[in-house]
Amino acid sequence: MPSADRRLQPRRTPRQVRAELTRERILAAAAHVFAEHGYAAGTTNRIAERARVSIGSLYQYFPNKDAILAALLIRHIDRGVWTRADELDLSPGTLEAAVRALVRDAIDNHGDDPQLLRIMIEEASFSQELLDTIDQHGKLRVGQVRDLLARHPDVHVRDLGTAAELITFTVETNIHKLMAAPRAIPVETVENELVDMITRYLRGPR
């Protein structure tokens, strides 16, 4: 079995500007095509066509279809889409304010292309290498939330780890759903309700 490196690494690195532009065009096209058709039906020919680039060019920068999706994912991660929790305000204040910051963060993170993100998470069959990277980032985020909870005096839950996991996932998916579907309920409403629910949960009995 070829190593994950070889399977995802580009076969040629751009040296001239136009090459970099071509690479970008391919990635942009791939993002659109995957979001519109899904991963399986998002064919490489369709991507090349949309990028107004020949199929040959596509395969100069990406050794295979998986590599395109991998590049897309890495770009998202590098842009901080899943790591912005780093900058979360951990300073003491109202518990509600902290929770709201968490929810806002999730909303911001889904601004880009929620449909694409869905595809990337759910439909693709990633290499173990990539899966680990994603998982690591997820764990990191939950850990940060856990720390935030631990630091706040108003938090009273049975188990910090469980609570962190529960609220992180709940916020994530609810926002996810909200952004993917045609806005049936206003964003602010969902934000408020989520904040209410989680705050009351964290405050504990009484």
Place this chain on the structure above:
Amino acid sequence: MPSADRRLQPRRTPRQVRAELTRERILAAAAHVFAEHGYAAGTTNRIAERARVSIGSLYQYFPNKDAILAALLIRHIDRGVWTRADELDLSPGTLEAAVRALVRDAIDNHGDDPQLLRIMIEEASFSQELLDTIDQHGKLRVGQVRDLLARHPDVHVRDLGTAAELITFTVETNIHKLMAAPRAIPVETVENELVDMITRYLRGPR
């Protein structure tokens, strides 16, 4: 464009017992194959092979691949997997007990084959006909939850509809995740935390 009916309807209906058995074997095999390989990689040949049936037989009962998944979905719906909310105890009692019943219901519903359910919901490209059926069942469930909330004296939320949608989805996906992943957190723990969170949310301020 052929009508959705024609695209999903079987081309031959079983008249003898052995035919019915064949049909069942195919469906059972499809459930396994889809759950294991996903929809795209779950090829019809693989399904036929696993069912120990020739590929020709498969196409006698299902006009195309989509129809197999559709049949699987319809069977789930008919079995009441998504409609058991009908039987939800709406009689008055502790709010917490009602919420717990809701969560338990979700847990029960995911008992069958969570992996398959995931595939069916997320990976397949359904016909509009089927999508409508699913959506209808979803709306029905949310409606029932809404009624339950409306009837309970302890519930104090800004908007019943929003609350119903929020908690239905939150319970659904959290349980979903719990059952799909290798049980990192015990079921009972998640159940308790979910019940706590939702109950406190519904009880409202104070």
Place this chain on the structure above:
DNA sequence: TACTATTGTGAGCAATAGCTCAGCTCTCTG
């Protein structure tokens, strides 16, 4: 301008998918 390295092209190959069909076997009925 001439030479080289980089970048871009697209017809078409190999693999594989969904699916068909001509003909077989089995079950039922009289």
Place this chain on the structure above:
DNA sequence: CAGAGAGCTGAGCTATTGCTCACAATAGTA
């Protein structure tokens, strides 16, 4: 037991996919 229809088979057709490769065009350098 014989005939008919229901059920079953699987080689292989057709379409499509991911991907290659021989070549053409462009950019950089002298």
